[in-house]
Amino acid sequence: MIFEIVLAIVLINYLRRSPQITGVSAEWSKRLFIGMMACIALLLFDVIADKQVKISNWLSYLALLAILYLIYSKKEFQFAKFLIYAVLPLVVIGIIKDLSALISPSFYKEWGDTFDVAEFFAFVWVFAAWLITKKQRKALEKEKMMALAREKEFKITESLKAELEVQVKERTADLTKQKEELQQTIIELKSTQAQLVQSEKMASLGELTAGIAHEIQNPLNFVNNFSEVNNELIEEMKEALDKGDIEEAKAITADIIENGKKINFHGKRADGIVKGMLQHSRSSSGVKEPTDINVLADEYLRLSYHGLRAKDKTFNASMKTDFDESIGKINIVPQDIGRVILNLLTNAFYAVKEKRKLIKEGYEPTVSIGTKKIYPLFGSGGVEIKVMDNGNGIPPHVLEKIFQPFFTTKPTGEGTGLGLSLSYDIVKAHGGELKVETKEGEGTTFTIYLPV
Amino acid sequence: MKILVVDDEEDVQALFLQKFRKEIKGYEMEFVFAFSGEEALQYLQTNEHGAVLILSDINMPGMSGLELLRLIKERYEKPPPRVMMITAYGDDENYNQAMKLGADDFLTKPVDFVALKEKLKAKLV
Structure with missing residues (x-):
């Protein structure tokens, strides 16, 4: 075994x-x-x-x-x-x-x-x-x-996973930080935008100031002149009364009363201009009210012309108006449409001024503004406001950009590049249209169409 | 002496009539008014030598005062009426251009009526 x-x-x-x-x-x-x-x-x-x-x-x-x-x-x-x-x-x-x-x-x-x-x-x-x-x-x-x-x-795999988790956490923290930074930037941009809109308004107000000063100067002259005349007339009335010439004193009184009315009228005229200026600088109420578009257009035509004249005294331009008196009052936000008209007029005057620099003889700088009631075959119709100039026109490569914010052909510091962009927004907000027709060397016509 | 005042502000008429009421009463001066350059030319066409002196604003809608000045000095040679320019813009360019076109005087707004009266009376002599 x-x-x-x-x-x-x-x-x-x-x-x-x-x-x-x-x-x-x-x-x-x-x-x-x-x-x-x-x-x-x-x-x-x-x-x-x-x-x-x-x-x-x-x-x-x-x-x-x-x-x-x-x-x-x-x-x-x-x-x-x-x-x-x-x-x-x-x-x-x-x-x-x-x-x-x-x-x-x-x-x-x-x-x-x-x-x-x-x-x-x-x-x-x-x-x-x-x-x-x-x-x-x-x-x-x-x-x-x-x-x-x-x-x-x-x-x-586990260690890789842990590593990845750490990386993801880091990335998430980075992204959160970036997100916060971007949000901050957006807030800053929004406030900058609001400031820009305000500064654009102020820039156009600056252009207006001289025109307004001129427009106020005229009625103020009348107020001063007629009050002086009234003082003289009161002296004369006193003399007539001393002489016992009641008839003469009565005639003078009638003149004094007339002059008083004129002083009042021109005082109110100056008041209206100042109010208009304040209205322009104030943020828009956004409230539509019945407005005489012809009066508004005429006011801004004179203001913009005088504004330009005050900056450049050698400049002269013919102004033509063609108002359709049958329009009557239309419902618009007057400050906003006023700004649009002012922007278009300022551009028109700028255009003819630029052409004037190039052509000294045989060129008559002309800026026109016209209104027209539109009677369509269907619908309720509207009003057309045309701002025309006989400047150099807009070249095609510029034309496609004119309504873009911050686009400007003016030298740095002269234009905000927001005028037409804001104008476009305002007209759109009124349910209207802003169109442009231009011919190089011949001029430009901007047409605002507002439905009534 | 007949004086043509050209200004687009209509109250200028009332103002001149009252400022110069003594002279008008005493038949020293006579005033006619036009509210635009075109109107002024029309008046001169129908009333040749209807005015000895023309007081014109420069900034007016339509025909400017300077254009009116040029046309007056061109058309009415013997003897051309005296033309005084009045403007709110008393700048060199306006002044030089007015003088080049043959303006006899150049005033700025607001018009000093005491000085204007003296100037007009001096022209009368």
Whole structure:
């Protein structure tokens, strides 16, 4: 029975050398070593001893069963559990065989071949189980390696994810910051826009100021002159009364009353001009009111002309008006439409002034403004206001940009570039249209159409 | 002496008539009024030598005072009426142009009537 002892030695050695014991449990390592030594001693005893002595057989069974029990009961040897299935059949068959030989030799003799065959198969089974387990172990190992690799991969992914999350957080913070900055910029832009609209209004007011000064000067002269005349007349009336010339005094009184009316009239005229100026500088009420478009157009024509004259005293231009008296009052926001008319007139005067610089002789700078009631075949009709100049016209590459905000052909500081853009918006807000016709070298006509 | 006053402001008529009422009463001066350059030319056409002196505003709608001055000096040679220009814009360019066209005098608004009266009386002599 050398095989069982050798098997026991191999098993103990296997357990002792297994990574679960070597270097992990010095105690078990020692015990196993002792066990192995005992088995080797048993082997030597078996070789030397008489073949008939079956004690070594029983001892080897005992050793194998002890090993199997150890594997079965101790946690440390769990990894070797497969050995129980591999070795147990061999041990059991060996024990039954030897027991039957001991108890009933006749039975043993009768069944001896069967026992040998069973022993052989159990023997084969040990190797087969060993090989299968080894194969399984390898597959398991492989799987374990793969799992480890997957875990490694997973860890890499995790760290990448964490890294990405940090980056995303940083980006988000950046973007939030940028968003806030942009919002701030938008707020600033909005206030700048409001300021620009106001400054455009003030710029056109600046152009008006001189014209307004001139327009106020005339009625003021009358107020001064007629009040002076009245003082003189009162003196004369006193003299006439002293002389007792009641008739003369009465005639003078009539004159004084007339002059008083004139003073009042011209005072109101100046008042109206100042009010108009204030109305222009004030932000638009946005309220439509019945307005005489002819009066409005005439007022701004004179104001813009005098405004230009005050800036450049050498400048002269003919002004022509062609008002359709049948229009009557139309519902518009007077400040807003006034601004549009003023813008168009200022541009028209600028155009003829520029042409004047180029052509000294034989050119009569002319700016015209006209109104016309439109009777359509369908609908409710409207009013057309035309502002014409005989300047140089607008070249095509400029024409496509004239309604863009901040576009100007004037030198820096002279134009805000908002005049026509604002005019366009105002006319659109009135539900109307602002159109332009131009011929290079001949002039430009802007037409405001307002529905009534 | 007949004086033609050309101004687009109609109240100028009332003002002149009252400022010079003594002279008018005493038949020293006679005033005629035109409210535009075109009207002034029309008056002169029908009343040649109808005015000895013309007082004209420069800035008027339609024909400007300077254009009127040029036409008067061109058309009425023997003897041309005296023309005094009155303007709110007393700048050099206007003054030089008026003088070049043969203006006899150049006044700025607001008109100093005391000075104007003296000038007119001096012209009478």
